[in-house]
Structure formats: C-alpha cells, structure tokens
Amino acid sequence: MTIASTTQQICFFLLTATIVSGALGVVLLSNIVYSAFLLGGVFMGVAGLYLLLNASFVAAAQILVYVGAVNVLILFAIMLVNKKEDLKPIKGLQYRKILSGIVCIGLFILLVRVDLSTPWSIPGPAAIGEESTIRIGEHLFTDYLLPFELASVLLLMAMIGAIVLARRDTIKAQYSIEKDNQSEIINESKTPVLIDQKSIKN
Amino acid sequence: MPILMNTGIDIELSFNNALQGLGFSKSFAHMLWLPLPMLVVLTAALIGVLATVWLERKISAAAQQRVGPEYAGALGLLQPMADGLKLLVKEDIIPAKADKVLFTLGPILVVIPVVLSWLIVPFGQNLLISNVGIGIFLWIALSSIQPIGLLMSGYASNNKYSLLGGLRAAAQSISYEIPLALSVLAVVMMSNSLSTIDIVNQQNGAGIFSWNIWRQPIGFIIFWICALAECERLPFDLPEAEEELVAGYQTEYAGMKFALFYLGSYINLVLSALLVSILYLGGWGFPVPVEWIASLFKQSIDQAFIQVITASIGIVMTILKTYLLVFLAILLRWTTPRVRIDQLLDLGWKFLLPISLVNLLFTAALKLSFPIAFGG
Numbered sequence: 239m240t241i242a243s244t245t246q247q248i249c250f251f252l253l254t255a256t257i258v259s260g261a262l263g264v265v266l267l268s269n270i271v272y273s274a275f276l277l278g279g280v281f282m283g284v285a286g287l288y289l290l291l292n293a294s295f296v297a298a299a300q301i302l303v304y305v306g307a308v309n310v311l312i313l314f315a316i317m318l319v320n321k322k323e324d325l326k327p328i329k330g331l332q333y334r335k336i337l338s339g340i341v342c343i344g345l346f347i348l349l350v351r352v353d354l355s356t357p358w359s360i361p362g363p364a365a366i367g368e369e370s371t372i373r374i375g376e377h378l379f380t381d382y383l384l385p386f387e388l389a390s391v392l393l394l395m396a397m398i399g400a401i402v403l404a405r406r407d408t409i410k411a412q413y414s415i416e417k418d419n420q421s422e423i424i425n426e427s428k429t430p431v432l433i434d435q436k437s438i439k440n
Numbered sequence: 441m442p443i444l445m446n447t448g449i450d451i452e453l454s455f456n457n458a459l460q461g462l463g464f465s466k467s468f469a470h471m472l473w474l475p476l477p478m479l480v481v482l483t484a485a486l487i488g489v490l491a492t493v494w495l496e497r498k499i500s501a502a503a504q505q506r507v508g509p510e511y512a513g514a515l516g517l518l519q520p521m522a523d524g525l526k527l528l529v530k531e532d533i534i535p536a537k538a539d540k541v542l543f544t545l546g547p548i549l550v551v552i553p554v555v556l557s558w559l560i561v562p563f564g565q566n567l568l569i570s571n572v573g574i575g576i577f578l579w580i581a582l583s584s585i586q587p588i589g590l591l592m593s594g595y596a597s598n599n600k601y602s603l604l605g606g607l608r609a610a611a612q613s614i615s616y617e618i619p620l621a622l623s624v625l626a627v628v629m630m631s632n633s634l635s636t637i638d639i640v641n642q643q644n645g646a647g648i649f650s651w652n653i654w655r656q657p658i659g660f661i662i663f664w665i666c667a668l669a670e671c672e673r674l675p676f677d678l679p680e681a682e683e684e685l686v687a688g689y690q691t692e693y694a695g696m697k698f699a700l701f702y703l704g705s706y707i708n709l710v711l712s713a714l715l716v717s718i719l720y721l722g723g724w725g726f727p728v729p730v731e732w733i734a735s736l737f738k739q740s741i742d743q744a745f746i747q748v749i750t751a752s753i754g755i756v757m758t759i760l761k762t763y764l765l766v767f768l769a770i771l772l773r774w775t776t777p778r779v780r781i782d783q784l785l786d787l788g789w790k791f792l793l794p795i796s797l798v799n800l801l802f803t804a805a806l807k808l809s810f811p812i813a814f815g816g
Contacts, residue, residue: 271595275542278588294574298581306584306617313591314610317603368573371634 249290257283274316278309292365295374451566477569481558489706491763493520496770503774527699535692539596546593547693547700553582553589554708560636561714564724564754568637575635576628579715580621583670586704587613590679590689593701597692605688608781609679612669615788616676620666622796623659626803627652627719630814640723648727653720655806655814658799660720662792664765667712669788671705674773678781709769710762717761724754 260280264273281304288297328334366373378386452473459469494509494517501508509516534540557579562568572578587610594606628634630652631642643651653660669676680688690701717723726733730750734741741750779787807814 275592294572298574298577302581302584310587310610310614314607317591317595317607371573
C-alpha cells in the first residue's frame with residue numbers, strides 16, 4: 239500500500255465520521271444554531287468526499303453553493319429572528335419520536351439492503367480530473383440543456399416568490415393579512431410600487 | 441509545483457534528484473518536498489502582513505501629519521512584531537455567558553479559508569504551491585466560508601454589537617461575492633481557463649499593453665470595490681464600525697483570538713491585492729516582456745542564468761504590483777468616509793451587480809467579434 243492510498247483511506251474514514259456524526263447532530267441537537275453550524279460542517283465533509291473522488295470542480299461548487307450561500311442564509315435567517323421563547327410541550331412527543339425513529343431505521347435498512355444487493359463495479363470509471371470543468375460545461379449545454387433551463391426557470395420562480403413575500407406591503411393592501419408579531423420591525427411607511435397609490439388610501 | 445514546463449527552472453525536480461542522489465526513495469523525497477512550498481508561502485504571507493501593518497501605521501500617520509511608530513527598530517519597522525508579541529502574551533478572555541466552543545471556533549474558521557487560498561497564488565511560471573485546474577474558482581469558493589466564521593463569533597459572543605457586526609459582515613459578504621465572481625468570470629472567459637497560471641500567461645504577450653486592465657477596465661474597478669468590501673476595509677468596514685458597533689464581531693475577543701481576526705483581515709487584504717495584480721495587472725509579468733529584452737542582448741531565454749533573473753523579476757513584479765494596490769487600499773482607508781449599510785447594499789445589488797452582468801455580456805460579445813484581442 240502506497241502513502242497516497244493510505245492517506246486517501248484515512249481521509250475517507252475521517253470524512254465519513256464527520257459527515258455521519260455531524261448529520262446526526264443536525265437532527266438530534268435541540269439548539270437550532272448548533273444544528274445550522276453542523277449542517278455547514280456536513281456540507282464541507284461532502285465537499286471533501288468529492289475532492290477524494292477527484293472531482294475538484296464539484297467540490298468547489300458544493301462549498302460555494304451549499305456552505306457559502308445556503309448555509310449562510312439559513313444562519314442569517316436564524317439569527318435575524320433570534321427570539322428566545324419557550325416552546326409549548328407537544329402532546330405525545332415521546333410516541334412521535336419513537337415513530338420517526340422507526341421510520342428512519344427502516345429507511346436505513348432499505349439503504350443498506352440496496353448497498354449490499356447492488357453489484358458495484360469496483361473500481362469505477364477513471365476520474366477525468368482537471369478536464370471535468372470543460373466536460374460539465376459541454377454536458378450542460380448539450381444533452382442536459384433542458385434540465386438546466388428548467389432549473390433556471392425554477393430559480394426565477396423562487397426569486398419572484400421571495401420578492402413578493404419580502405414586499406409584504408403589497409400583500410397587505412390586497413389581501414389584508416392580519417398583523418403578525420413581527421410587523422413592528424417592518425418599516426410600514428414604505429410606498430408600494432407594484433400597486434397604484436389610490437387603492438391604498440381608500 | 442507539480443507542473444513541468446519546457447522552459448523554466450523546476451526546483452522540485454532538482455530537490456527530488458538531490459535527495460535521491462543521497463540514497464532516499466522517490467516517495468520519501470516527495471514527502472519531504474510537499475510541506476516546503478507551503479511553509480515558504482505561509483511565511484511569505486505572514487511577512488506580507490507584517491509589512492502591511494507597518495505600512496498602514498506609517499501611511500495613516502502621514503495622512504494625519506504624525507510621525508507614526510519610530511522607536512521599535514529603524515523607522516519603526518519592528519512595530520508589527522511588537523504588536524504581535526503583545527497579543528501573544530495577553531490574557532485570553534472568554535466572556536462568562538459566551539458559547540465557549542463556537543467562540544473559539546469562529547476566529548479559526550475566519551483565518552483558515554484565507555490562508556488556504558494562497559494555494560493558487562503564483563509568483564512565477566512554476567512558483568506556486570499547486571496549479572489546480574479550478575484555480576481562481578477555488579478562491580471564490582473558499583472565501584464564501586468566511587462569513588460563517590464571522591456569524592459564529594458574532595453569535596457566540598452573546599453581545600448585541602457582536603451579533604449585529606456578524607450579521608452585517610455576512611450580508612456584505614454575500615452581496616459582494618456575486619459581482620466579484622461575475623467580474624472574475626469575464627476574465628476567465630477571455631483566458632479560457634480558471635487556472636491562475638493560464639490567466640497570467642494570456643496577459644503576457646505584449647508586456648504592459650496586453651494586461652487585462654485595458655480589456656477589462658470596468659471589471660477591474662468592480663473587482664477592486666468588491667475585494668475591498670470582502671476585506672471589510674473602509675469605506676466598507678461596517679461590520680466593525682467602531683462608532684456604531686464598538687468593534688462588531690471582534691468586540692469580546694482578546695489576545696490571540698483577536699490576533700487571528702487581525703491576521704485574517706490583513707492576509708485577506710494582501711491576497712486580494714495579489715489577485716487583482718494576477719487577474720488584471722499581468723501577475724509576474726514585467727511591463728516589457730523578458731523574452732524581448734533577452735533577444736535584445738542576444739541571449740537565449742533557456743539559460744539557467746537568465747532563468748534565475750526572470751524568476752526574480754517575476755517575484756519582484758508581483759510584490760511591487762501587490763503593494764501598490766495595498767498602498768491604494770490604505771490611502772482609501774484614511775481618506776474616505778464610511779458608507780451606510782443601506783448605501784452599501786444598494787451599491788452592491790442595484791449598481792455593481794447589473795454593471796458586472798453587462799460587463800460579462802459585453803466581454804462575450806467582444807470575444808466573439810474580436811477573437812484576436814479578447815482570447816478567441
């Protein structure tokens with residue numbers, strides 16, 4: 239066994255241990271801020287696995303998208319509404335926990351069965367390494383063009399939805415949503431742009 | 441330095457050969473070699489920070505008609521060392537109600553990605569740690585980790601100013617990452633590669649006239665503004681605006697943990713200046729191509745003697761360009777007022793983002809219509 243393969247194995251076990259324990263922590267910890275930070279750790283671990291598979295572009299993209307954007311936004315949202323309030327105890331929480339535990343174990347058993355019964359071809363196809371960036375680009379603009387474009391439409395929809403949600407003043411005027419407990423934070427003197435001024439004054 | 445060019449000295453090869461000549465195995469020589477470039481670059485980064493701190497003190501003093509540090513060493517050159525030593529021996533205080541684990545982890549998460557990004561900084565054709573194919577993209581990805589560290593330390597300090605500072609830092613970082621990436625993308629489009637080596641090589645055809653700054657003037661300005669914002673330098677130092685937020689996310693930190701923040705921000709500044717010089721100012725390139733000068737004196741570029749001179753000129757040029765930009769950043773810090781948070785976000789989202797998108801499209805159009813000048 240060479241030094242390279244030994245290092246690779248050690249890295250693999252370290253990364254999987256990080257991912258599994260981190261993921262368990264995300265689900266089981268009661269402090270949501272810890273969960274969010276651990277989620278970032280799990281994403282980083284997955285990026286490390288991609289690196290081990292010689293897919294450096296995918297690893298960097300994973301860090302950029304999941305750690306740099308998704309996880310930061312999650313943290314941002316949690317910390318912006320950082321209110322300490324005691325949650326009401328939910329009825330039958332014990333049974334719910336046991337039930338979801340059983341479902342999770344079932345899923346796990348299913349995955350293990352798939353893992354054991356599939357004839358994996360080891361070693362898999364050779365990694366293309368540095369060339370992968372070019373190949374990903376080629377695939378995105380030829381045979382995966384439709385999914386690529388559909389994803390962009392989906393993102394556009396999400397963005398419009400976010401804008402509509404963020405501009406609550408327009409919704410308020412139209413549907414008169416009842417005031418929630420955060421409305422004092424929102425600057426209410428904003429002038430809505432999307433609807434004409436007369437309908438507000440009435 | 442794994443790549444082996446036809447021209448150029450390869451220190452790795454000669455190091456390995458020397459060790460194998462002494463009777464060591466090839467893999468052992470390789471293992472001995474691996475940490476060397478990293479150590480050299482890390483030391484270079486730290487010395488760069490010391491120089492920047494000294495410059496900051498001296499230039500700020502000059503801007504305010506003071507003398508600045510002058511007793512520690514000649515011209516106060518040892519002042520940054522004294523600063524570092526002071527921070528090293530200071531008591532490490534963790535506030536009683538702070539979250540101890542996150543409080544410690546925060547500064548580490550801020551520094552590590554910045555230091556890792558030095559992986560892709562080239563000082564010459566073969567003078568970098570690793571010519572990874574994703575090059576500049578690695579830096580963009582790594583720099584997106586930093587806001588998590590800032591949020592973490594802001595949250596863990598259990599202090600409203602810290603939390604606000606952390607949130608501001610994250611918001612600023614997210615907003616300015618996008619125009620930054622888009623302006624980098626325009627450069628990448630012209631050089632057909634993400635690798636920093638290729639980006640510099642593409643600019644060194646005709647000396648100073650082929651630098652990207654002439655082809656990407658708008659991209660250069662956008663990148664510089666965004667880099668300043670990512671480094672949290674004035675006029676964008678809102679996360680630690682001392683008049684409003686005491687010191688932002690750093691408020692509760694003392695001793696070595698504070699020093700990590702300090703170090704991180706200065707390493708980031710030097711790194712950003714380096715990347716500006718690599719992306720837009722021709723990296724290690726001399727204003728007149730070295731090949732031309734060599735042919736003027738009828739010398740072959742492949743001679744070992746010429747190679748050493750070329751490499752030294754490359755390093756000097758990179759550092760010179762970088763420190764010109766650092767000087768500019770320091771001057772900006774001591775001459776411009778701070779923007780407000782709404783102005784900052786407006787500038788990022790409503791001005792820089794559309795402009796950088798237009799710049800990208802314009803570059804693509806130019807690339808299609810003038811493939812000779814814009815890297816077809």
